Amino acid sequence: MIEKRRDYLKRLPPEYYCGQAYVHWSLAMKERKTGWLIPIFYYKYREILAHTAFRFGLCCPIYCCMPDHIHMLWVGILDGCDQRNAMRFFRTQLNPALKQLGARFQNQPYDHVLREEKRERVAFEEVAEYIARNPERQELVPPDGYAEYAYSGGLVPGYPELKPFEDDYWERFWRIYSHLLKNGLHV
Secondary structure, three states: OOOOOOOOOOOOOHHHHEOOOEEEEEEEEHHHOOOOOOHHHHHHHHHHHHHHHHHHOEEEEEEEEEOOEEEEEEEEOOOOOEHHHHHHHHHHHHHHHHHHOOOOEOOOOEEEEOOHHHHOHHHHHHHHHHHHOHHHHOOOOOOOOHHHOOOEEEEOOOOOOOOOOOOOHHHHHHHHHHHHHHHOOOO
């Protein structure tokens, strides 16, 4: 019997995921399983995301949990941040909750490391808006109703009041992010 070889997505060298890296992660469910995205799972997702952010020194200015996959935009805060290790931790911690709901992640998440030009403020915010508008493209909300989607948001450690769809969000996000880069998470 021939052993089936697991195909792995090619990754950039490890240093691209470290420090102040900006990475758009997409985590699909195995066989595009649906039915797991319910309020109790969403609360567990946010809890695990918060622990991941604090443990690995990153923030998630925007995420969107879709019925068969999850998008997250992670930004490193600390020099020691390693998003590949953070993603491994995140998936390991969240998989038991998914298993209880009859779902699991595909073997590997897809990632897109943002290059310098996509890290510029306007371009970065466009990537974030693309993620936020996923529910519109799937017709889960009406046009321009993405801010009302129940399973989208953001998470910046230490700032629970920061909400991605408020008018001053990006101004506040960049100011807080700058502060965190300068002072770390333990100020």
